[in-house]
Amino acid sequence: MDGDKRDKIDAMRQQIVEGHVEKTLIKLASPLIINNLVQVLYNLTDTFWLGKLGREELSAPGTAWPLVWFFMSIGMGFAIAGFAFVSQYVGAKRYDEANRAAGSLYSLMMIFSAIVAVVGVLIAPLAMDFMNVTPEVYDYALSYTRIVFIGIPFSFTLFAFNFLLRAIGDTKTPMKINAFTVFLNIVLDPFLIFGWLGFPELGVVGAAVATMVSNSIGSLIGGYLLFTGKVGIHLTLENLKPNWDFYKRIFRVGIPSSVGFSTDALGFVVLTRIIYGYGTVAFATYSIANRLINFMFAFANGISQAMGTMVGQNVGAEKYERAKKIAEKAMLINFIILSAGTAIVIIFRPQIFGFFLEDPEVLAESVKFVKYFAVSLPFFGILSAVSNVFQSAGHTKKAMVLGMIRLWILRIPLAYGLGLFLNDTIGVWLGMGLSNILSALFALAWFLQGSWMRKIIEKAP
Template sequence: MKSEKIGRMREEILTGPIEKTLLVLAGPLIVNNLVQVVYNITDTFWLGKLGREALSAPGVTWPIIGTLMALGLGFTTAGFAFVGQYIGAEKYDRANRSAGALYSLMLFFATATAIIGTLLLPYALHFMKVSENVYPYSLTYATIIFLGIPFSFTFMAFGALVRATGDTKTPVKITLLTVAINIILDPILIFGWLGFPKLGVAGAAIATVFANSVGAFIGLYLLLTDRVGLSLSLESLKPDFEFYKKIFKVGLPSSIGQSANSFGFVILTRIIFGFGDVTYAAYVITTRLVNFLTSISRGISMAMGTMIAQNVGAENYERAKRIAERAMLINFAIASLAILIIGVFRVEIFRVFLNDPAVIKESEVVMKYFLISVPFFNGIFIVVNRTFSSAGHTKKSMALGIFRLWGLRIPLSYAFGYIGAITILGITVPLAELFGFTSRGVFFGMGMSNFIAAMVALAWFLRGTWMKRIIEEKSKTEPEKATA
């Protein structure tokens, strides 16, 4: 029985060795992240053959796509927290009902996002001051991606729900298939191989949408046929307005926070583009490399989220705190090693993707002023933020995210990049003399935002105000033993 499998995993999560359980859960997620980043790098590699303008198109448009997608993805975070905590409390029927309600809600948000995103896209690109060379590529790429958002939403909802049960392997198997489809279709559609038309940037977007649609249909089939522990039925997919209220209460802050952060990256893209295509291309390639080298730490954070949700559901708060602390130490070390590797082999790596001397030279600026802060972001900030959201305290994670981006990153990157001098408490700081109105100031401001936000997040985490579950407070009632 699938409920027996979930029960065994639940016991391991609640009572087993923290490091061992964390690594068992994280293993498939690490593979998943590596495979996803391999695809992103492959995508970057092939688009780079078309030139820097085509290469920049996905990076330019994803902040816009993410802003609207986050409205629905915030509710996925809420669904993850509810399902995980209900399983931790052994309330399996409620976990199933939560999953069904979330899935039906996501279908609605996905459709609305696709329509709104397509209509707003041209205005958003102009607002970001995307250069005339990059604009047509970005418009084409994002339009196709928006049309496929319903598949992306439901596929991601499936992954989050199944992860909440402690099953981190099934979503990875499906992801491996979708990424393989994506990697195979990318060059075929971009360059018109095997008799297909040469579609360029549009081909990359079509490959992504097709692969996500395959994953979405497989995920729905597994949920409807009771093959992944959670079991959906046509009855459970009907609108449940009572549970929608709970999802809105927990999910709305997460939606607002993720949308605000995604829109913040629209502003940040505008700031970076102020220094030209070369600077933005260097930024895109560098961040893709960081994502590859920190896939292990992100997998550990995701696994930690499952353990946090179930332990909070079972009211094992001190164990949840220890789990988060171990994840911080591990992730900080991994991220530090990743940045060291990039620093040593930076030039050789960049030449693989885009043998452009100007971009390679600019990558040194990104490395020196921004990337050294990544261990603080991945090792501390991300872990604390996921701890808050997995515990269901999405207002805290929303506040942290908005503070980092809108309170720190955007003001600091703009100030150090574009303002000649500022006066603080009667003391004038000559910013122009420090950075000379160059991209160095922008990336310095971005790095500072990671350092400061990590320290604030750590202090808030240590206060312990997140150690309270969001499901029913009565913990001594007889648990439900229904099949999950």
């Protein structure tokens, strides 16, 4: 890292490990919240335009993303491991080692993403069959999925860029780049979907192409900043060379996260199959509801992500009680935010769902979804925060276990079993809600036990 950049990182580190907790949390979280809101704006815009085509077209991205997320989640595990190492090295004031760790992570992500792109394109049809995708949605979902997989290498490297800068406490730069890419995506969407101003009318495929193009440009900008040293991390060809010893450490910490995230994503593939068993109306309702949940979590996730940076650096500095205090404050803030958001969705449900799709059957189904699932969202905020604490501290096995309990032990069996028992989607939505509440209570008890309060980086030589 260059001298002036290192001074800025050192000043930010000082604020994180010694400054006012709430002020620092808000300072770090504000750009992340804006970034999340911008991303949600893209998702909402995508849903809005595809909703003009029909509920089948609107369902295509929601069908594709569990499969895409399954592969991305494997890489996300390694990104989280890199985040934990880089943030703890910065907390310990070992900046050169943080830079080398960043280079190793970036090169690993480039190699892995190229493999994922090829595999994803090839297995997409098999995945559509497994998810029991209805015939009227199948072709739309398959085309969308394959285009997104082609652009996966750019998505992965942009992902790595965001994690690396967040680890050193820079949340503004990723926000600016992501805001630009999302704005570009939003602009491209209607032109490519409907063929405005002479552009090809691509329909659902147009939405996927817009996503691929915008992510590619964002990734190239992020790579330029990293390789020119214009941000706190400075990548060179030297530190991009495969470092097998460090790769082993990334795998040791990252594999539990990769397993946890990928089994979560696989669980959502299974959940998609369960919901499709009740027809396209049920899945269209679920797709719209997911967009609303993402909007609410834009705030909560911003707080959790900022908390992760603070927890990682404080653990690296061996300030464990301060890390615990930061996490507790973040959980309380998230619970309040999500409770307020849930109340708004309940009150304005008809207007919100009707904005995306004026379909009487979907509006009727939304009553059930909101009534039996929405109340669980504040609890999921607690679970998400605890999982973030475990990951940021480098104790990824704990986060993996939490994810498996929520999805495989609770959500899928409850959603499937209650759906069969009640012979209605009420059972599915109720099972999903119960899984959030029960797993959150377990996660909170585990967090308070304190076994996560130790660092993973080696002692300084």
